[in-house]
Structure formats: structure tokens, C-alpha cells
Amino acid sequence: MEEKDNFFEKVYKLAALIPYGRVTSYGAIAKYLGAPRSARMVGWAMNGSQLSKQNIPAHRVVNRKGTLTGKHHFGGSNMMCQLLESEGIEIIDDQIIDFSKHFWDPEKEIK
DNA sequence: ACCATGACGTTTC
DNA sequence: CGAAACGCCATGG
Numbered sequence: 001m002e003e004k005d006n007f008f009e010k011v012y013k014l015a016a017l018i019p020y021g022r023v024t025s026y027g028a029i030a031k032y033l034g035a036p037r038s039a040r041m042v043g044w045a046m047n048g049s050q051l052s053k054q055n056i057p058a059h060r061v062v063n064r065k066g067t068l069t070g071k072h073h074f075g076g077s078n079m080m081c082q083l084l085e086s087e088g089i090e091i092i093d094d095q096i097i098d099f100s101k102h103f104w105d106p107e108k109e110i111k
Numbered sequence: 112a113c114c115a116t117g118a119c120g121t122t123t124c
Numbered sequence: 125c126g127a128a129a130c131g132c133c134a135t136g137g
Contacts, residue, residue, distance in 0.1 A: 043118035070118025
């Protein structure tokens with residue numbers, strides 16, 4: 001049953017391609033993968049990304065509002081925030097400042 | 112097969 | 125403008 005679904009595989013790949021100091025939303029990833037309705041599945045995939053052998057910068061993936069909804073699943077609430085701030089991203093109350101400015105659209109950046 | 116949950120998103124009130 | 129409800133889809137019980 002451990003067949004790497006193309007969906008998860010793409011999520012990991014895309015997440016790993018997120019440039020430094022950039023962030024994206026689950027919906028954007030899902031849409032890029034061809035499943036704009038499966039934004040939740042993206043989050044589910046990220047959950048497994050922690051167990052993945054690769055280093056998935058899941059901290060660069062947030063919801064469409066730019067809120068750090070999944071900080072608890074990251075292995076600590078402070079960790080995700082700290083990582084993002086370390087990349088030059090301002091975060092206040094689990095909310096990314098100038099989210100649109102840091103937003104990274106795979107469809108635009110990747111062609 | 113059905114119900115419940117979840118790192119989301121959009122629409123409605 | 126803010127909160128709540130609904131919708132989507134996959135995984136687990």
C-alpha cells in the first residue's frame with residue numbers, strides 16, 4: 001500500500017522547490033497539481049513529508065490567508081515561525097506580513 | 112459501506 | 125469587515 005502516489009510525490013517535489021524567503025498556499029499547490037478542490041490533501045501530504053527522507057520546507061507552505069495553521073504539526077509552534085522569520089519573513093500572531101509579496105506561485109514561477 | 116476528522120477554500124449571513 | 129456554515133477529498137475507525 002506504500003505506493004508513492006503521484007499526487008504526494010508532486011507535493012513533495014514542489015514544496016522542495018519553494019525558493020528561499022518565499023511562501024505558497026495549499027490551494028495553489030493543489031491547483032498546480034490539478035486538484036484545486038484537494039487543498040486539504042496537500043496538507044495531508046505535508047504531514048507525511050516530515051517522515052520523508054527529503055527535507056521538505058513545509059514551513060514555507062501556509063493556507064491561502066498566510067496563516068500558520070499547521071505550526072502545531074511541525075514539531076512545535078515556535079519552530080515554524082522562527083524558520084520563516086529566519087528567511088526574512090515577518091510573522092505576527094501566526095500571520096505572515098505582506099503575504100502576497102512573499103507568495104510564490106508555482107504556475108507563474110514554473111512553466 | 113457509513114461516520115468522523117483534518118496543515119483548506121469559498122460562499123453566505 | 126468578521127464569523128459561521130458548507131463543500132471537497134482522502135484517510136482512519
